[in-house]
Amino acid sequence: PTMAHSKALLVLENFIGGKFVPCSSYIDSYNPSTGDVYCRVPDSGKEEVEAAVKAAKDAFPFWSSKSPLERSQILNKLADLIEHDLEAFAQAESKDQGKTITFARTVDIPRAVHNFRFFASSILHHITECTEMPTMGCVHYTSRASVGVAGLISPWNLPLYLLTWKIAPAIACGNTVVAKPSEMTSVTAWMMCKLLEKAGVPPGVVNVVFGTGAKAGEALVCHPDVPLISFTGSTLTAQRITEKSAPHCKRLSLELGGKNPAIIFDDADLSQCIPTTVRSSFANQGEICLCTSRIFVQRGIYSQFLKRFVAETKKWKTGNPSDPTIDVGALISKEHLEKVRNYVKKAQAEGARVLCGEGVDPLALPPGNQKGYFMLPTVIAEVKDESCCMQEEIFGPVTCVVAFDTEEEVIRRANGVKYGLAATVWSSNVGRVHRVAHRLQSGLVWTNCWLVRDLNLPFGGMKASGIGREGAKDSYEFFTEVKTITIKH
Numbered sequence: 001p002t003m004a005h006s007k008a009l010l011v012l013e014n015f016i017g018g019k020f021v022p023c024s025s026y027i028d029s030y031n032p033s034t035g036d037v038y039c040r041v042p043d044s045g046k047e048e049v050e051a052a053v054k055a056a057k058d059a060f061p062f063w064s065s066k067s068p069l070e071r072s073q074i075l076n077k078l079a080d081l082i083e084h085d086l087e088a089f090a091q092a093e094s095k096d097q098g099k100t101i102t103f104a105r106t107v108d109i110p111r112a113v114h115n116f117r118f119f120a121s122s123i124l125h126h127i128t129e130c131t132e133m134p135t136m137g138c139v140h141y142t143s144r145a146s147v148g149v150a151g152l153i154s155p156w157n158l159p160l161y162l163l164t165w166k167i168a169p170a171i172a173c174g175n176t177v178v179a180k181p182s183e184m185t186s187v188t189a190w191m192m193c194k195l196l197e198k199a200g201v202p203p204g205v206v207n208v209v210f211g212t213g214a215k216a217g218e219a220l221v222c223h224p225d226v227p228l229i230s231f232t233g234s235t236l237t238a239q240r241i242t243e244k245s246a247p248h249c250k251r252l253s254l255e256l257g258g259k260n261p262a263i264i265f266d267d268a269d270l271s272q273c274i275p276t277t278v279r280s281s282f283a284n285q286g287e288i289c290l291c292t293s294r295i296f297v298q299r300g301i302y303s304q305f306l307k308r309f310v311a312e313t314k315k316w317k318t319g320n321p322s323d324p325t326i327d328v329g330a331l332i333s334k335e336h337l338e339k340v341r342n343y344v345k346k347a348q349a350e351g352a353r354v355l356c357g358e359g360v361d362p363l364a365l366p367p368g369n370q371k372g373y374f375m376l377p378t379v380i381a382e383v384k385d386e387s388c389c390m391q392e393e394i395f396g397p398v399t400c401v402v403a404f405d406t407e408e409e410v411i412r413r414a415n416g417v418k419y420g421l422a423a424t425v426w427s428s429n430v431g432r433v434h435r436v437a438h439r440l441q442s443g444l445v446w447t448n449c450w451l452v453r454d455l456n457l458p459f460g461g462m463k464a465s466g467i468g469r470e471g472a473k474d475s476y477e478f479f480t481e482v483k484t485i486t487i488k489h
């Protein structure tokens with residue numbers, strides 16, 4: 001690039017020990033809605049990770065000795081500062097990730113703010129356990145201590161939202177952190193670093209190292225002074241992280257992929273169910289681990305459902321993410337768009353029917369977005385349970401609709417994938433809702449709703465969708481080390 005060109009690019013720097021530090025090499029980062037390179041992200045490796053871990057280790061004694069209340073006040077201040085800049089953060093997230101400005105404004109950034117406020121509050125309310133053994137003259141109690149330097153690795157779909165879901169509990173519990181956001185979406189993490197000093201976060205408590213998973217991520221996972229790793233991303237990467245961290249016996253929290261079913265019984269309130277299931281399939285371009293991608297509809301209402309579902313899907317407008325009337329933005333990358341499109345092609349080759357979207361309807365884009373990574377929300381029917389579209393995580397705006405007859409059958413089919421993250425059940429029969437919810441192999445089950453979260457309660461997946469849970473109590477347990485102390489009197 002010419003000097004003039006490279007000057008126009010946004011250049012990020014690592015944040016280590018309270019200071020921004022340049023890196024010796026950089027990676028290009030694309031604006032998914034235009035296909036242009038607009039930002040350069042440090043291509044960190046062992047050296048940068050080493051410096052960040054050292055800074056975090058040095059800051060640990062001071063930070064872990066602060067009271068929960070002192071840490072809580074700092075987290076609240078940081079939440080206020082992010083909230084104050086909410087619009088700038090939302091614009092940046094939308095540009096960097098391709099998501100609609102509306103989604104960034106109403107979901108991503110408000111949730112990042114809430115993550116800090118939530119853990120600022122919850123850290124004040126934990127109590128440890130105590131039991132008595134009168135015949136032995138003993139009392140036992142547990143005490144919890146900060147662990148040390150936490151390695152935090154997050155994906156590109158909900159960049160600041162998921163990164164802060166880890167940073168907030170980690171530092172609230174008195175740990176210091178080295179965070180590595182996705183190389184494809186690093187901008188909002190860098191913007192957050194600019195607010196840390198003002199919030200009162202001491203240097204070294206939060207360090208952010210930018211770069212790829214293979215270089216920066218793996219250096220963090222393999223670092224002997226990082227005893228715990230909280231990772232959100234794909235199942236494949238989690239397997240690699242498990243393998244690489246095994247020699248160090250690290251504590252791992254793994255939040256992974258999903259292939260989430262929606263089960264719709266014939267007594268469901270379709271006026272609620274249909275718009276919500278369109279949203280659960282296509283929100284954030286279908287790039288949410290909790291998105292629905294297998295819709296099981298009871299046979300009696302199948303054709304009616306399909307007709308109304310397709311009509312509702314067609315109302316979703318795809319286009320320039322910065323236009324507030326747009327519902328579907330750009331996918332994260334050219335490669336990812338290709339991958340998602342290929343799933344639709346494979347389904348067609350197998351004899352499935354594409355009812356709307358990719359390859360069926362015209363996609364009209366504004367002139368500035370012609371090279372962006374866009375795709376229409378796509379509904380596929382008559383697809384077999386064994387098809388890759390029903391088994392693999394597509395992570396794009398594609399959902400499959402199939403019919404079922406009985407409760408027993410649908411539970412078996414819904415459980416018939418390697419994943420077990422989230423499921424939705426639609427029925428007005430309370431007994432059935434409970435029965436089905438209990439039998440689904442899924443870390444989360446929503447009935448007659450989707451994505452309603454109480455952060456107090458555990459979040460996480462079964463089977464290939466993860467190991468461990470995060471949430472008020474679960475994050476507290478993950479980010480602290482417990483000790484049982486026995487006193488004889």
Ligand code: NAD
Binds near residue numbers: 258289
């Ligand atoms: P990914 O696994 O490719 O990358 C996630 C992060 O891991 C990135 O920061 C990446 O740089 C890093 N990474 C990659 N290889 C690494 C390695 N060898 N060592 C250390 N770090 C490495 O996932 P992605 O494509 O960014 O995100 C999409 C995936 O994330 C989907 O599978 C989705 O379901 C999942 N996800 C899960 C949840 C959840 O809470 N369960 C939430 C959001 C996304």
